Amino acid sequence: MDECCEVREIPREQRRVLHVVLWINAAMFLTESVAGVLAHSTALFADSIDMLGDALVYGFSLYVIGRGVIWQARAALLKGIVMAAFGIGVLVQVAVKIAQGLTPIVEVMSVVGALAFAANLCCLALLWRRRGDDINMRSAWICSRNDVIGNAAVLIAAGAVAVTGSPWPDILIGLLVASVFGRSAVQVVREASRAVAASG
DSSP: OHHHHHHHHHHHHHHHHHHHHHHHHHHHHHHHHHHHHHHTOHHHHHHHHHHHHHHHHHHHHHHHTTSOHHHHHHHHHHHHHHHHHHHHHHHHHHHHHHHHTOOOOHHHHHHHHHHHHHHHHHHHHHHHTTTTSOHHHHHHHHHHHHHHHHHHHHHHHHHHHHHHOOSHHHHHHHHHHHHHHHHHHHHHHHHHHHHHHHHO
8 A cells, every 4th residue: 555655656756856857948949049149159059959859758747657667769760860860960960160260249148148147057957856766757857957058168168258259168068068969869869678578
């Protein structure tokens, strides 16, 4: 009986946490995407796209809670694929930025980057205690950890652009963010593929 009750309690807590981080990411996607376009910032825009991806996969994570290991593994696999796609998207945006030669607006990058950093630290703290529940929550935690790394990178890029007056720090940070997406995507896809195989 206790075991049964505990199993029911964990999904309820997972739902609560995922609802909160989903809405935080959706709000920050809107904020960062607009700011990234207005500020001509590759790093900021890349981070906003990652926020959108996370909001989508958190929504899918909510759908698969309580549906068994195979569904959770499929959700994690989707997250890995989304992370890989966004890594490629950042590379495309970097190429466009180089072609246009635009220097980002440091003030916008700094303010919005700091806001996103604070929001994602909140998400990471919420997911920290649930990261060991199952593969679904672990992959959600990895997504959130990547967000914090991306936000810190945006702030570093803003400082470097302010010091140098060059767009290259923003471009290089965009490439770094893309490499983080790629590495994490491989990790999540590998773990999820093993879980799918074991469940089959």
